[in-house]
Amino acid sequence: MGHGAKDEKEFNVIVLVKQVPEAEDVRIDPDTGRLDRSSAEAVTNPFDLNAIEVANRIKERLGGKVTCISMGPLRADSTLRDSLARGCDRGILLSDKKFGGADTLATSYTLSCAIKKIGSFDLIVCGEKTTDGDTGQVGPEVAEQLDIPHACFVEEIKAITESSLVVRRKTENGYMILELKLPALISVTKDINEPPLPLLKNKIKARKAEIETWSASDLSEIGDVERFGLTGSPTRVVNVGSPHVEKETMMIEGGSSREKAKKLVDILEDLGFL
Amino acid sequence: MSSSEYEGVMVFAQQKDGKVHPVTYELLGKGREMADKIGESLFCVLLGSGMEEVDELIYHGADRVFLYDDPSLQEFNVLHYKKCIVDLVEEEKPKIFLLGATTIGRSLGPRVAAALRTGLTADCTSLDVDEEGNLIQIRPAFSGSVMATIKTPKSRPQMATVRYRVMEEAKRDTSRRGEAIKKRARIEDTRIRVLERKEFEGEGSIVDADIIVSGGRGLKKAEDLRIIREVADLLKGAVGASRPIVDDRWIGRQHQVGLSGNTVRPKLYIACGISGSVQHLAGMRNSNFIIAINKDPSAPIFKEAHYGFVEDLYELLPELIAEIKRRRGMKTACITERSMRI
């Protein structure tokens, strides 16, 4: 009877992924506040690769299925294909004009509606943050919208069963060990694992794979369309400006390295650091 | 939801082992300034067990401190903390709610905001308020290449997490008076259990260091970090690092300076072989004094530095170490001479 019950229920993991510009330092025109797209090749958010790897390892242990969800424009399907190439089983893209302009609240609301539509799940994994938005808020906000426990900054999975999870969570100068009842959400740090490169044959397969695309109307039975996108977003970006006034720098270029070292020590002495 | 019934500024006081985290005093400093500007009160909410620093919160500007003192709140449990704060905010209805952008604030803030269905601006480096009480939130965006100004026009409270070490700490004034209100925690949730907490001993966080010597991509290999370490040791400072060498695991992430690591504000910051990506600059530009060493005269780091040394770190640092040692040697010699004369 025991194993009969086990066979019935699959362990389902959901990974939240996002497509971001690849460039380290994305160029923005400070006058218009527009993104310089020419420098911005789109890739899967690097933190999400760690999340996918966590999901893959859990699948190895407990079996089941890994579904990845992303919200973004239609071209973000390449990120879902990338996730499939890296071992996920199913990809769902949430794409609709009505989702556009969403802040973290509206994004997490939309994602949580999609997760409800998928139905049963045991664990949601996301990266610590995205390299473009850089807030790290969507994960915990999704957890709240779904009313499940969460842990951020997870740097190690200590134990996992069908009903609970023990994680090590990073703090400023140490860590905490937390036990979470499932279903739960975790956001994982870069240090949790080394995501391997995808296999070429999986990538080729993923290029031809079907990516399910859900629009606002697909979620309208579950959620309130008014809470999607810009209309559902309480925050507004009102201005984008140049970061800083430049300092006046005293440059020391000439002379031997010995002379420069002396000069530097003089400065440190003058400032009282020696 | 009418925004007129919301009043005052509320600050989340983060504690560990009963000790209030210093970011709290920075939030109180900014909170006090904004509360005064709109002529309203400054509240503070403190959760923990056996808390003693309530008076300190008042000395640092709080008009009213809401204290939740319960064993279940001793360690940070996001569900327990969220429940208390959401209940309190619904009762007290502050206009503005601030948290430190610490690993605790970043976990708790979004959860509270989502529960209250309001906006939350992450990682603010500057805050202001207009006469109507609208919070003006400024944060670095796109790796710090631009500063975005964000408002939360309709929803209340307006929530923000604020970077540690970017705002001035509130002045302590023991003559200040305020009210402490004890609240009861009503907690039943058992879905998260804190099994253990550990703090690493030894080196403190670089965030608290007065002097930081940082290395970056100008270093050719991991073991060369020892040159940086030696300079840091001589100056009694901490070792910092830019993201690329942290990503390569040459040094632990706790040493990383930059938007995705630690924002630092030491008295002296020496950047060695760091070109200065926008995200690194955003993490150190508020340092009191910045010295940059880089062989490329066009490296962006020089724009943020007070002194820029155009030189290969492999050339300059050994000379620097020798020079410091030499002068120290001289100085000790002088002192000995003088003490001998006496």
Added chain:
Amino acid sequence: MYYGKVDENLIKELKNICGSKYVITDKDQMLGYRTDETIEAEKMLRVPFPDAVVKPRFVEEISEVLKLSNKKRIPVTPRGGGTGLSGGVIPVYGGIVLSMENMNKIIEIDKENLMVVLEAGVALGDLYKAVEREGFFFPPHPGDEGAQIGGAIATNAGGARTVKYGTMRSFVKGIEVVLPTGEVLNLGGKLLKNNTGYALMHLIIGSEGTLGVITKATLKLLPSSAAPMILVVPYSNRHDAIKTVLEILRGGVIPLGIEYMEREAMERSEEYLGRKWPTEKGEGCLMVMITGKDEDEIFSRSECIMRICEANKALDIFMAEQKRDQENVMEIRSKMYEALKGDMMALFDITVPPGRMGKFMKKVEEVSEKYGVSMSTYGHAGDGNVHVHLMKTDVKKYEKIKEELYEEGSRMGGVISGEHGIGLLRIGDLHISRDRKEIELMKKIKKVFDPNGILNPGKIFPA
């Protein structure tokens, strides 16, 4: 050969020509101008200080410096980025080191003719960036991006992309060169065909700074293609990997580069850099770089290559598509030499016909066992160019190992250097790859260009 002395008068004259700021005689400041990246132990000759380092800014200055040097019989050693691996820039006879570092302007990117015109001191890294910005691609990539274009031409540099595009020679269309006697010649031009007498330009290319000082170059560019893909393919043995390479070369899809690395060298580089190679599988790995006009083309080419790899028992076929992943593997690959350098005795650059490469590597293994010395190898597998890293051992063993490997390489129809050149290092071994008459002709040519033997003396053959 008799050489004149660099005295105060001559320094004064040099300062008059180039400006006193650009003439250095301080020993501390000349430290970095004595040698290149060649392994210390391998430089069996002393590395002397030059008498002066001159850093001219204009071709006219170089012409004057050479005229003066020729008159006074002062040795002149031209110097680029100093990244060479055969001691080609060591000022064996002292005299003047002529550093090209201040001639670093990109003069023109000609979009109509797909050419770039630039000064010889431009660093390769800067060239790549500049042409990329304009939507072009310059294929030759010898490895160290600090190398300068003049040096890369003078040594006919190769590198990882030679499989598809050939060496520097294939891309140099024109040069400005100053002869040791001071005359300035302009050879070639923005032309793709040029049959007008002897191809003197091609004589200068690869002459290792012994015939003239290259001051300017016109290089052919290609339109930039989609970002390349890198496949990382581990194998349990070398035989399968090398067989794969040959079949890929026959298969019709020529990749940008095929590199073969063995585990030991990879691990050393990983450790040195603090990076991690993407797979722990296999004794050796192929790294295959694939380009195409768009993603579809790249994938269809990759698929062809995948089939060949699979048919030859590849353990896995990983794909590095994102920039940071590519950077990671490229970095580990390109820093291997640096990682091993400290413990090395010699780096051999033997090149054999590609089909013989597997056999040659087998020989390396045998020799390694015979003498009990570690010799990790990697190679530009598509070119038959095998880099053998001989770890520190005694000089006698070194001589014997060298002899055996050179002999075996020659027997297979190979040469003692595929890309690093003769320089100072292989001066006594040139006869292994070239016969007497050839060397005699080379010496006569040298005499025609440089009657007083002042330009980079003691390189390729004794002065």
